[in-house]
Amino acid sequence: MTKxxxxxxxxxxxxxxxxIIVLAIMAILAAIAIPGFNAIRQNSRIKADKQSCEAxxxxxxxxxxxxxxxxxxxxxxxxxxxxxxxxxxxxxSTDITALKGVLADVKTPADTTVSGNKFTxxxxxxxxxxxxxxxxxxxxxxxF
Numbered sequence: 001m002t003k004x005x006x007x008x009x010x011x012x013x014x015x016x017x018x019x020i021i022v023l024a025i026m027a028i029l030a031a032i033a034i035p036g037f038n039a040i041r042q043n044s045r046i047k048a049d050k051q052s053c054e055a056x057x058x059x060x061x062x063x064x065x066x067x068x069x070x071x072x073x074x075x076x077x078x079x080x081x082x083x084x085x086x087x088x089x090x091x092x093s094t095d096i097t098a099l100k101g102v103l104a105d106v107k108t109p110a111d112t113t114v115s116g117n118k119f120t121x122x123x124x125x126x127x128x129x130x131x132x133x134x135x136x137x138x139x140x141x142x143x144f
Contacts, residue, residue, distance in 0.1 A: 045110035052106055052119065053130040059102040060121055060128045068098050075121045080104045091123070109133075
């Protein structure tokens with residue numbers, strides 16, 4: 001009688017070994033996928049900085065062409081509110097105010113591989129060059 005009762009019951013669920021195997025497979029897949037996600041995030045940050053360089057270049061180019069920005073020199077910015085002229089140029093406070101106006105939508109550089117990352121804009125009478133860090137890795141330049 002007891003044998004008949006036990007044969008009627010069907011076992012449902014997974015064994016402990018099956019669960020451990022599934023968890024091991026999931027851990028292996030996660031170990032493969034996570035570094036790939038980090039690379040994708042870093043690439044998107046670099047592309048965002050390249051687009052910001054282009055936007056800054058076009059905005060400064062417009063100021064130079066329409067005569068609003070008449071001085072030359074080098075300007076650094078991390079945000080639109082933090083625009084400073086470096087020594088050695090002729091850029092004055094009027095130029096800084098004009099730059100702050102057109103660069104209001106520029107975001108802080110997104111690349112986190114460089115500490116203290118900032119945009120550097122070098123303005124001459126014929127060119128505008130924008131870099132994201134001191135060694136000029138991501139550069140956008142134009143001649144007019």
